[in-house]
Amino acid sequence: MATLKVPAQLPSPAEDSEQLRKAFQGWGTNEGLIISILAHRNAAQRKVIREAYSATYGQDLIKDLDKELSSDFERAVLLWILDPAERDAFLANEATKMLTANNWVILEIASTRSSLDLIKAKQAYQARFKKSLEEDVAHHTSGDIRKLLVLLVSTFRYEGDEVNMTLAKSEAKLLHEKIANKAYNDEDLIRILTTRSKEQLRATLNNYNNVFGNAINKDLKTDPKDEYLQLLRAAIKCLTYPEKYFSKMLRLAINKLGTDEWVLTRVVTTRAEVDLQRIAEEYQRRNSIPLDRAIANDTSGDYKSFLLALAGHDE
Numbered sequence: 001m002a003t004l005k006v007p008a009q010l011p012s013p014a015e016d017s018e019q020l021r022k023a024f025q026g027w028g029t030n031e032g033l034i035i036s037i038l039a040h041r042n043a044a045q046r047k048v049i050r051e052a053y054s055a056t057y058g059q060d061l062i063k064d065l066d067k068e069l070s071s072d073f074e075r076a077v078l079l080w081i082l083d084p085a086e087r088d089a090f091l092a093n094e095a096t097k098m099l100t101a102n103n104w105v106i107l108e109i110a111s112t113r114s115s116l117d118l119i120k121a122k123q124a125y126q127a128r129f130k131k132s133l134e135e136d137v138a139h140h141t142s143g144d145i146r147k148l149l150v151l152l153v154s155t156f157r158y159e160g161d162e163v164n165m166t167l168a169k170s171e172a173k174l175l176h177e178k179i180a181n182k183a184y185n186d187e188d189l190i191r192i193l194t195t196r197s198k199e200q201l202r203a204t205l206n207n208y209n210n211v212f213g214n215a216i217n218k219d220l221k222t223d224p225k226d227e228y229l230q231l232l233r234a235a236i237k238c239l240t241y242p243e244k245y246f247s248k249m250l251r252l253a254i255n256k257l258g259t260d261e262w263v264l265t266r267v268v269t270t271r272a273e274v275d276l277q278r279i280a281e282e283y284q285r286r287n288s289i290p291l292d293r294a295i296a297n298d299t300s301g302d303y304k305s306f307l308l309a310l311a312g313h314d315e
Helices: 013-024 031-038 043-057 061-068 071-081 084-095 103-112 115-129 133-140 143-154 165-180 187-195 198-212 227-240 242-254 261-271 276-287 291-298 301-310
Strands: none
Touching: 013 031, 013 043, 013 061, 031 043, 031 071, 031 301, 043 061, 043 071, 061 071, 071 084, 071 261, 071 301, 084 103, 084 115, 084 133, 084 261, 103 115, 103 143, 103 227, 103 242, 115 133, 133 143, 143 187, 143 227, 165 187, 165 198, 187 198, 187 227, 198 227, 227 242, 242 261, 242 276, 242 291, 261 276, 261 291, 261 301, 276 291, 291 301
16 A cells, blocks of 8 residues: 555656756755655656656756755655665665664565565666675675575565465474574574465464464564564564554654654655555554654654655645
8 A cells, every 4th residue: 555646647757857857957956846746756657757857868867866955855865766676776785884784674675575576676786786685695794694684585485375274383383392492593493484475474473373372573572682583573573564564663763862764764765655554554553643743743844745745645
């Protein structure tokens, strides 16, 4: 359930690129015009606008936006205008860099994208960075975290609805045994989480809950400060209930002393065309405040206007 609102009467890509060009000219940039166009075009439409802009003006729209905009608003627009696969590749690469290292971003991309989208992101990664995502993840991580993340980014899960209930029961039992023995880095435990389809995993974890009387993530909370266990719990949430994971990320980003704009920007730009509506419903259910109001209270200026437009709430 996307929140993106695209107008019924759409200008041509040539008209859109001409308007964007106008927004850059004269005294100062017309940010409102940029928001009114880009925040209301889907990925395919943004791609043709970029092509039209390049064909007409011989310049890269991304580079021109980079020159004209600044701070959080700039980052949000630049992430948004990228093709989803390019965006994932960019975010994943940033997450493997020393200064911006972030295992959560890699986990998120590996666990909340469809199998096909993950492959597209990995192809975009190779095309842009001349390396594989797997090798960069392996190089920048170590130990159990490396084992988990490399397998998550390497997998190509079955996407259908077929579920083997016998397997779900036996694997629920196996997971329970491993966790009871604190064998959190056991190969079978990691294999089940990193290879099974999302529907199969749901069936296994429901069985785990029913038979052993506890949600698996509760049993994995033995050491709340252990990053590997945190990532393991997050992977389970991302694979089985992504809106719950993202609504928690937004709550943490917004409720901090000072907003975590990077997380806020990432969640809104990557989910606006996917399931931001569901995330917003989950957010309101858990925090008793609509997501758009929480964003509006915590941001300002063009950045606020842009995020709210992507969330389907133009000011």
